[in-house]
Amino acid sequence: KLLEVNNYSVASTDDIAILKNLNLTINKGETHVLMGPNGAGKSTFGSSLLANPAYKTTHGHILFEDEDITALATDKRAKKGIFLSFQNPVEIPGISLYSFLRSAVKNSAVPLTNKQFREKLNSILTILDLKKEYLERDLNVGFSGGERKKVEMLQLLMLSPQLAILDETDSGLDVDAVNIMLKGINEFQQDKEKGMLIISHNMHILNKLNIDKVHILVKGNIIAEGGSELINEINEHGFSRFEIQVGDKN
Numbered sequence: 001k002l003l004e005v006n007n008y009s010v011a012s013t014d015d016i017a018i019l020k021n022l023n024l025t026i027n028k029g030e031t032h033v034l035m036g037p038n039g040a041g042k043s044t045f046g047s048s049l050l051a052n053p054a055y056k057t058t059h060g061h062i063l064f065e066d067e068d069i070t071a072l073a074t075d076k077r078a079k080k081g082i083f084l085s086f087q088n089p090v091e092i093p094g095i096s097l098y099s100f101l102r103s104a105v106k107n108s109a110v111p112l113t114n115k116q117f118r119e120k121l122n123s124i125l126t127i128l129d130l131k132k133e134y135l136e137r138d139l140n141v142g143f144s145g146g147e148r149k150k151v152e153m154l155q156l157l158m159l160s161p162q163l164a165i166l167d168e169t170d171s172g173l174d175v176d177a178v179n180i181m182l183k184g185i186n187e188f189q190q191d192k193e194k195g196m197l198i199i200s201h202n203m204h205i206l207n208k209l210n211i212d213k214v215h216i217l218v219k220g221n222i223i224a225e226g227g228s229e230l231i232n233e234i235n236e237h238g239f240s241r242f243e244i245q246v247g248d249k250n
């Protein structure tokens, strides 16, 4: 088991219940998808897995590689290999993409020597069809949507976390950027020791990925689970069936 979430409830710091008694297990080598209507709590779940201080655990536990991490702060969880992508990547003028990546990898669970770092970087640049010149540019400053996506995938593959959580990083992408994202995800999936949680409704992405399990979150409850057939059902019928099911019980 890579990630195990047990009877897990989360509230905002001002005590508004958001996630209710969630149970979810991601095994090594698995890719899971989390879907749900706007406001269901998907982003809250993703950021709670990294202990975002805007939220507090009100019940239950998170186990990561069989260790209880419920009480661990964000940096400790990140160091254990949990990665959360950002919906809106920050621009950092004055720091080149290269130095950003080098220091991020140095501070990761697997720091790499300079030589290992360069070799890995070169191979990933090739996979993502990224020019070396990008590395000299300031982090994300003036990058197009597609370039940001490439950089995000580059960051994911260089950091090589044990668990990658991608929170709707595919909204508003053009075809080229979607293909880059697919390449990055496919590459990440090669390592059967790792796992992924993808929050997405993008059919271009979801239809082309190997997906082990789909979880439907409605009003903070996981209301349905299944295989990739659930994705097509939601694409056709939306979430109404599930919303009726959860009703006003919360």
Ligand code: ADP
Pocket: 012, 013, 016, 018, 036, 037, 038, 039, 040, 041, 042, 043, 044, 045, 054, 055
């Ligand atoms: P999703 O990602 O599924 O669209 P979110 O996780 O962003 O949903 O939000 C779930 C619900 O929790 C929403 O009703 C949102 O307004 C509320 N919420 C999220 N963050 C906070 C917060 N820090 N304080 C209070 N309410 C919040």
Ligand code: MG
Pocket: 038, 039, 043
């Ligand atoms: Mg939302």
Ligand code: MG
Pocket: 042, 043, 044, 168
């Ligand atoms: Mg969200």
